[in-house]
Amino acid sequence: MKKVILSLSMIAMIGLTGCNNQEKKQTENAAIENSKELVIKDVSFGVRGNCGMCKNTIEKAANSVDGVTSANWDGNKKKIDVSFDESKTNLMAIHNAIAASGYDTEKVAGSKEAYKNLPGCCQYDHSMKMNQSGENKSDNHSGHNH
Numbered sequence: 001m002k003k004v005i006l007s008l009s010m011i012a013m014i015g016l017t018g019c020n021n022q023e024k025k026q027t028e029n030a031a032i033e034n035s036k037e038l039v040i041k042d043v044s045f046g047v048r049g050n051c052g053m054c055k056n057t058i059e060k061a062a063n064s065v066d067g068v069t070s071a072n073w074d075g076n077k078k079k080i081d082v083s084f085d086e087s088k089t090n091l092m093a094i095h096n097a098i099a100a101s102g103y104d105t106e107k108v109a110g111s112k113e114a115y116k117n118l119p120g121c122c123q124y125d126h127s128m129k130m131n132q133s134g135e136n137k138s139d140n141h142s143g144h145n146h
């Protein structure tokens with residue numbers, strides 16, 4: 001009986017130490033995806049854009065890549081979360097597809113031709129900051145981790 005209580009409290013402790021739960025969540029999601037016997041990889045990277053129409057265009061471009069299972073562009077953070085089957089495509093193919101639709105990504109500059117054909121409201125500022133997640137920067141919560 002003591003042993004059971006001991007191991008239970010250990011499990012509880014392991015659970016509580018996960019304060020940095022963002023990363024943990026992602027690995028949990030990946031584990032769920034993997035159980036479908038697909039090699040699904042989750043990535044996110046910066047993509048410039050303005051509005052809901054941009055969101056449609058960007059996500060459509062990403063989804064047009066064979067092997068992409070989901071794409072979600074965040075207009076506030078200027079970044080996209082993409083899940084894709086690693087056996088079917090790769091990260092650069094997704095960058096290239098989005099760039100071809102006229103949008104700058106972190107790695108590939110958007111097609112100028114496609115950009116010219118975007119609606120006026122979508123002609124985003126090329127100096128716009130991308131990927132404003134604060135994930136890899138100290139985001140002024142200096143001193144405490146959460």
Ligand SMILES: [Cu+2]
Pocket residue numbers: 049050051052053054055121122123
């Ligand atoms: Cu737009």
